[in-house]
Structure formats: structure tokens, C-alpha cells
Amino acid sequence: MDLPVSSWHQAVFFRKSRRSFLPGRPVAEDQFERLEFLSRAFRPFPEARFEIVREPPDHVLRGVIGSYGRISGAPAFAVMIGTSSSPAAAAFVGYTGEGLILEATALGLGTCWVSGMFRRSEVEKRVVLSGFERVFAVTPLGLGERDFSFKEKLYVRAAGSKKRKVLDEMTQGTSPLPWQKKALEAARAAPSAGNRQPWRFALTPGSITVRWDSGRNGVRYPKSLDCGIAMLHLELGARASGVAGSWEFLDPPAVARFDATG
Ligand SMILES: Cc1cc2nc3c(=O)[nH]c(=O)nc-3n(C[C@H](O)[C@H](O)[C@H](O)COP(=O)(O)O)c2cc1C
Secondary structure (H helix, E strand, O other), X not given: OOOOHHHHHHHHHHOOEOOEEOOOOOOOHHHHHHHHHHHHHOOOOOOEEEEEEOOOOHHHHOOOOOOEOOEEOOOEEEEEEEEOOOHHHHHHHHHHHHHHHHHHHHOOOEEOOEOOOOOHHHHHOOOOOOOOEEEEEEXXXXXXXXXXXXXXXXXXXXXXXXXXXXXXXHEEEOOOOHHHHHHHHHHHOOOOHHHOOOEEEEEEOOEEEXXXXXXXXXXXXXXXXXXXXXXXXXXXXXXXXXXXXXXXXXXXXXXXXXEEOO
């Protein structure tokens, strides 16, 4: 499937994590159908996929300290699935799952990646996993309340969710060309666990390499998953400036390099 560059690139800049949903407002049938279609059609890597679950995520979040109560009222959720727990698999899941997040955003639905704080056994009752597959994350899906609730504002303030690092802090190499600036601006807007923004970028005139900042990748909150999310944003920014390219996956702590092809 070709990336829907225009609508997803726009969604990059108005997406925000939502945790309070309008109770009693279901996801419309045509929205479910579009997301379910995407779950079959958007498979850029064989090792990653997502599934839509047409029921509230309450069982999945209940009893998990820090999660249940923080996210409430969602009528549905999606499950982000990958094969194996390697850093590359997490990056594939981040890239693929962010496609769902941006499509849901474009449809007017609220989302929030949740990667550590969910009940894996409850998720696994609701999706069928094959041999080597594991669940990396879930996201609630629903209509967010028009204004952020008090509870949401508290979380946004605690996580510093509105802040993003300046590009100079995250970038090294040659001076960014116009398409690279647009790509980096889109990557910078990506969501990350606890808003830690672990991605770093190395530039040459024809490429951008994405790697994580330092230290270990992590298991519950792999930095390579955040980097995979930023990769989709980066590619959308490049393509929105008319520059196509392809990804070459690299050894950790590098994740992948985007080579411009024209
Ligand atoms: C991989 C991942 C895991 C996350 N896990 C949680 C979580 O467990 N609970 C939560 O409330 N938010 C979670 N978030 C949302 C982040 O806190 C949020 O993306 C960040 O603060 C930036 O805010 P924004 O998404 O509104 O731009 C997660 C985000 C990502 C990308």
C-alpha cells in the first residue's frame, strides 16, 4: 500500500495522545471498516501488524497501576504485534503501528500508545497470535472529549508531553537540506514513551540515519519502538517535500538509514 502522505503528514502535527474518551460514543462502522482494511493493507514489514478489537480496553488496562483510570471511556482498542523481541522487530512495530495512529487521527479518533502498562494475558484472549508473535503495545480508540480533561492535563504536565527537544540537540552531520528539515520536523513531533524522544539523527546530503541516544534499548519500553514511530514521521516529511527513499536497517544502537532516491 502507498503511504497516504498528505493526510498522514497533516495528522503528524495535530495528533496528541488522548486518555479521556466520550463515554457512550462508539467508533462509527465506516471508521472501523477503514481501520480494519488498513490492518490488512498496511504491512510494510512481514514482522509487524496491528489488530482492531471492537470492545472497550477496560479488561486490558484494569488492575495495572498507573494505567487504569488514566485512560477511560474508550469504546475500542488496537493491538500492536511483532515477531520476536529484537530491536528491529520493535522498530517495525513502531513504524507500522504509527500508521494506524495517524489514520485514526485523520478520521477524528483519539489514540494513545501504551506499551508497558497493560495486561498481556487479557490482550492475548482477544487476538490470535501465531508462533513467534508477541504484543508490544495497545492503544485505545474513540472520540476524545473536546477539551482535555483535568486528568489528561495532569498527565501532560507530568510527562512534559508538549515539549520537544530542539533539532540541533538531536542532529549531527551535514547541514540539513530543505527536505531533511521537513523530515526532521515531522520526526520531532512523534510520540515516545514518557516523551523521552530517544531518537538521534545523522545527516549526509542523501540520507538520514536514525539511532537511539545512549544506553540499553530496554524491554518494556524499547527505544527502537520509539525510533520506528519517528521513522514513519520522518519518511512522511521527506515524501511531503517530494523526496522518496528506502530504509536500510542497521545494527544497534543505529536503527535504520533513509536513503533518498529522488
Ligand atoms: C511506545 C509508547 C508508550 C507509551 N506508553 C504510555 C503509557 O503507558 N501510558 C500513557 O499514559 N502514555 C503512554 N505513552 C504516551 C506518551 O506519554 C506521549 O506520547 C508523550 O508524552 C508525548 O505526548 P503526545 O503523544 O501528546 O505528543 C506512550 C507513548 C509511546 C510512543
